[in-house]
Amino acid sequence: MPTIAIIGAGLSGLSLAHQLHADFDVTLFEKHYCAGGRMASRQHDKSWFDHGAQFFTAKTDAFNDFLSPLIKQGVIQVWNGNFIEFKGEQIVRRDSWTTEYPHWVGCPTMSAIGCSLSTSLQVNYSTLISSTIHTAQGWMLTDDNQQTFGPYDWLVFSLPPQQIAAITPPFISFKETLSNYEMRGCCALMLELDTSIKLEFDAAVVTDTNISWISVNNSKPERGNNTTVVVHSTNTWADSHQRSDLQQLKLQMIDEFCRVTKTQASYIKYSDIKRWQYANITKQTGPDYLIDTKHHAAACGDWCIQGRVEAAFTSAFQLAETINSER
Numbered sequence: 001m002p003t004i005a006i007i008g009a010g011l012s013g014l015s016l017a018h019q020l021h022a023d024f025d026v027t028l029f030e031k032h033y034c035a036g037g038r039m040a041s042r043q044h045d046k047s048w049f050d051h052g053a054q055f056f057t058a059k060t061d062a063f064n065d066f067l068s069p070l071i072k073q074g075v076i077q078v079w080n081g082n083f084i085e086f087k088g089e090q091i092v093r094r095d096s097w098t099t100e101y102p103h104w105v106g107c108p109t110m111s112a113i114g115c116s117l118s119t120s121l122q123v124n125y126s127t128l129i130s131s132t133i134h135t136a137q138g139w140m141l142t143d144d145n146q147q148t149f150g151p152y153d154w155l156v157f158s159l160p161p162q163q164i165a166a167i168t169p170p171f172i173s174f175k176e177t178l179s180n181y182e183m184r185g186c187c188a189l190m191l192e193l194d195t196s197i198k199l200e201f202d203a204a205v206v207t208d209t210n211i212s213w214i215s216v217n218n219s220k221p222e223r224g225n226n227t228t229v230v231v232h233s234t235n236t237w238a239d240s241h242q243r244s245d246l247q248q249l250k251l252q253m254i255d256e257f258c259r260v261t262k263t264q265a266s267y268i269k270y271s272d273i274k275r276w277q278y279a280n281i282t283k284q285t286g287p288d289y290l291i292d293t294k295h296h297a298a299a300c301g302d303w304c305i306q307g308r309v310e311a312a313f314t315s316a317f318q319l320a321e322t323i324n325s326e327r
């Protein structure tokens with residue numbers, strides 16, 4: 001059986017591994033201790049926060065088929081949230097999400113999806129790949145502890161383009177193309193509020209401020225009763241504060257959240273912040289994945305299409321079809 005190494009166990013890497021594992025001996029490499037990438041969740045005491053992807057939609061048959069077993073197991077459920085839109089402090093739109101156009105979330109956390117998808121796969125966790133070389137025997141990988149892995153017949157990079165460029169040899173045909181993709185940052189504020197506080201919405205898009213999104217995390221299924229809130233900054237604000245002190249940014253985001261939702265800061269019991277350097281990307285018009293067939297190397301991820309969970313899947317799905325046809 002041919003061998004394939006996939007660097008990155010986010011949704012694109014995991015989807016690719018599932019599409020290929022019948023015909024390839026697949027090994028994944030993930031720098032974190034768990035899979036899922038930006039479909040991430042963080043814990044504080046008994047509270048969990050989905051501080052990366054908030055929910056996702058599934059438009060294509062291929063993605064719906066892929067999700068189907070996870071939906072049957074209850075790992076993915078529908079979030080029927082009460083949605084509003086703020087323009088500054090003014091509410092300008094209200095909507096109720098329904099099962100007709102499902103907003104899917106992982107249960108009991110967004111990170112449960114990566115955990116579930118990775119159980120049947122061979123993943124090397126806590127392994128940050130720092131270089132890759134192509135030898136006569138195939139691809140060799142080295143991690144930041146100087147441990148080497150390989151050789152592999154195929155190598156796929158399923159991580160953000162800037163991180164791919166840092167570990168791709170110069171002769172790879174798509175290396176220069178990677179600099180065309182501009183990923184944007186995002187700061188994620190996590191708050192636990194006093195349980196007496198009931199916000200009048202479950203999810204909100206915010207315009208005209210430095211924050212773009214607020215979700216009441218515990219309004220998603222299986223999240224418990226603690227009032228947990230996730231607030232995202234705009235990409236522009238995060239990018240213009242890349243070097244600012246995170247604790248200062250946290251205080252600024254708390255001020256903005258309190259102003260928009262008219263919540264008193266004294267009701268905040270816990271707060272934390274995470275800076276995503278490569279959070280999102282606007283809609284792209286190029287190919288769904290990049291490939292160098294001569295060297296059996298490829299790259300996939302949401303960034304090829306759009307900063308969405310379904311885009312990460314589609315990029316990997318299309319690449320899997322091509323790799324299978326190249327065998």
Ligand SMILES: Cc1cc2nc3c(=O)[nH]c(=O)nc-3n(C[C@H](O)[C@H](O)[C@H](O)COP(=O)(O)OP(=O)(O)OC[C@H]3O[C@@H](n4cnc5c(N)ncnc54)[C@H](O)[C@@H]3O)c2cc1C
Pocket residue numbers: 007008009010011012013029030031032035036037038039051052053054055056057127128129130158159160163167186188232276278279280300301302303306307308309310311312
């Ligand atoms: C704040 C935020 C909000 C979002 N909201 C939504 C939303 O509401 N709806 C939606 O559809 N999408 C949303 N997204 C986007 C969505 O999360 C992504 O589109 C999707 O998760 C990307 O998956 P991926 O596999 O392409 O990349 P990633 O999830 O980034 O996976 C890459 C993986 O590679 C690993 N890695 C990186 N470098 C190395 C290395 N050198 N060695 C080993 N491993 C490495 C990383 O740890 C990671 O696990 C959001 C993202 C963020 C950050």
